[in-house]
Amino acid sequence: MAIQIVMDRNGDTRHNFDAEDLNAVSKAERRFNELTGAGFTAAIRTADGDPVVTRTFDPTAEETLFFPRLVGG
């Protein structure tokens, strides 16, 4: 199972999907594009645990985290 985690006012919302299921992957890709198109940053973790920002959907990523655009406070 892969997971997309979207930060929101409730802490986060998690979307699990089966990376072997083409429909689920397609839906996850659509969600990725919608979120990044809306200004969210998508990040995954390397095997060492270091964060990496990704601009394109990676169907093999086990976990993708989305956070809203950053602004000056």
Next chain:
Amino acid sequence: MVVRLLGISDDQLWRVLAPCSRWARAFREWYQRPSISEVRGCELLTEWLSAEQFKQYGSYNYFEVIGCHTGNRYRIRHGTGMNVYELDDVGRPRAGWCFVPNDNLVAGDVMLAQKIALETDERAALAVAKNFSPR
């Protein structure tokens, strides 16, 4: 005075006030408890911290990150704003940077977004950040 006005003894007054005091304390503890959102935010943050950052956060309520472009060290304190400090060579804050996600997020989420931004695209984070004096 109150006792005389009400025509009751100290003991009777205490019997009325003691439960009220307990209820007030219980209410205060309930009101100040971390929300489920805050707990979830902190859990997510700790999943993404390195072992060293996790240790720092547990001990000091802050953790440090290295900016990916300059190699500068930053301290991210628990909070939702004005909580990022650039450190000098001896670990003293020399500048404050304020940048936050443009949604109303809990502290754990805000800190995680700040950590990822500094570790993966420091220049972009500082480009939007507002500078403040750390003192």
